[in-house]
Amino acid sequence: MRRRLAPVLEGRTLERVEIHDARLTRPKDPLLVAVELSGERVTELDRRGKYLIVRFASGRALLIHLRMTGSLLRDPVEASHLRARLLLDDGTTVAYRDVRRFGTWFLLEPGELEPYLDERLGEEPLVAAFTAKGLGERLHGRRAPLKAALLDQRTLAGLGNIYVDEALWYAKLSPLRPAGTLDRSELQRLHRAIRKALELGIARQGSTLSDYRLPDGSSGTMQREFRAYGRTDEPCDRCGTPLEKIRAGGRGTWFCPRCQTLP
DNA sequence: ACCTCGTCCTGGTTGC
């Protein structure tokens, strides 16, 4: 999303902003936020974890989280559930669509962004500084199942329900394994697996299960690559054993009961 | 400090 939207937004000035859903900017007044945003010039579209960061020349930033069903669409031909619109100085409109209205737009003043993100997010898994050793340190002493620990954004930033299941399948680790009990070689596998799952997801431009769309309205294709997520009773791509669905970390969780056993 | 669970929403699917 960031890669596709950056060329649309960077260098543009917001001529007008409309926010139709009061939930979006809560607790701030959406009208006030809309007025404050208009006239801002976008310097950079950035990302941290699952947050999109629209940086402005003024030093302020708009922090966007799409949650489950949010999409940002460039000049949509037709779309329901539109919650906000950015009207740019080149005539382009960027519309925000969100069926379930869980998404958020927070306007942050200079200096507010870093502390806000730092208290919510751990390391970025795709930077060079992220190592198997570092992963081990993040998981050390934790008794929560791997599934729950990896969904926690303070462990690592950016893994969601799909990518945790995919990564655990690649790593041949049970989602129910206590997070602090992995040995060095298991940490090595998990580290590689997390990167593989995320890199494939980015290459395929995300998973469209129902609502997710790219800015041009097209669908992501990561759902074609799923090895575990959503594949109840389908044969494991490694061993042929039917995949199972359980509840772990409060979420639907798919895994291979033969490849991903508890020790 | 860590961990689990309910909640915020809307709409699609499943089962009786």
Next chain:
DNA sequence: TGCAACCAGGACGAGG
């Protein structure tokens, strides 16, 4: 066919 129950790419706050 009709209708209720359940489920869904996430994060946060309450409570154990």
